[in-house]
Amino acid sequence: MFTQAKVNRNVLEEEDMKLMTLEEFLDWYPDGYGRFELHNGVIITMQPTGTHEQVAGFLALELGVEIKRLNLPFFIPRQGIIKAIDSDKSGYIPDVMVLDSNALINEPMWKKRSTITQGISIKLAIEVVSTNWQDDYLMKLGEYEKIGIGEYWIIDYLGLGGRRYIGDPKQPTISVYYLVEGEYTVELFRGQDLVRSLAFPELNLVAEQIVQIGQ
Template sequence: MQLTPKLTQPIGFDDYLTHHDGSDRPQELIDGTLVDMPPPTWMHMLIAKFLVQVLDQAIVDSGRDDDWTTLAVSGQRTGESTSRLPDVAIVPFSTIDDVLASAVLMAPAPLVIEIVSQNWQDDYLIKLAEYETLGIPEYWIVDYQGLGGTRYIGRPKQPAISIYTLVDGEYQVNLFRSGEAIKSAIFPERVLSAEAVFSAGQPRYLRLLS
């Protein structure tokens, strides 16, 4: 998601948890600086909603519904003075007190998802490094417009889903395009096509016409 820096004095993480400036716009904390999150597009919101539903069902099917749930735009602390707002995250009930108190997870989420917008470098470079360092086991980048650099999604550019899996402290990536089934180490039994994710971003009447 594209970020808009907010010109304020640097603040600490504890102050961020209680910060209110009178607006309803979500804000990330990046190295002590508040950054406004622009409103997501219609397609962005539909894909996020679809993924929440899919992951919640996968959690039930795997028998972990007593342990995990899926939330949209739940905070994830990634550094001493940095906190991100992943578009989708699996949240353990064992850490739900963090979310209830401040809407920010202190421990690594089992899985986070970012849906790419114009500023794709944030998702493929900066957040990737933060999530890897933090130790998040699985990180999905849903690039439904094919905006990422060719080093990440190949040539010619096309919609793609990159799944980064933590192996011995380092991310290993698998790339999935339309017509391919997504493979998740956390949900190996779950069958989900990349095309189903991309199609979720279309209003229902457009899907019926296609």
């Protein structure tokens, strides 16, 4: 998840008067300029560091190679929004998202809005942790679970997350959440651990490979 700044509070004074719906947000979204999310009606601009982008880019490349190698019906969109399941005032953009091409026929907002409404369409969502780690470990973890995303990675290459999530002492950790009977279970990967993915069971990726990109 990118470092955040509040766009509407600093730039769009008129938007301070009321909270935006997702439809209004999508109408407002400036094509080709910036990257934004909607959190409970509030527009948030995402400001990635160069290192953050390197980590996300590395993961997208590795997953893309695996998709091509196995000829899977998946793809990684340049940018796509996930609609909150129980709110019309929230939408999220994962740092990396793998979509099932075959499932998009059942996505009513995809063709015109690049927006996903059903967890079954998402094979994997990845967030790269920045200083606002609570968004990834608290808000998005809960939202992605409710939406029904089968697999969610949190890439904490600096070990910023709370101790209840990554342990004590804090250290760089890859947390992989798997959806089991509607609830997430988690495995933690560090050092030379091979990251286990249900979406990509043949993926050969060691935790330290990811962490080193961010050093």
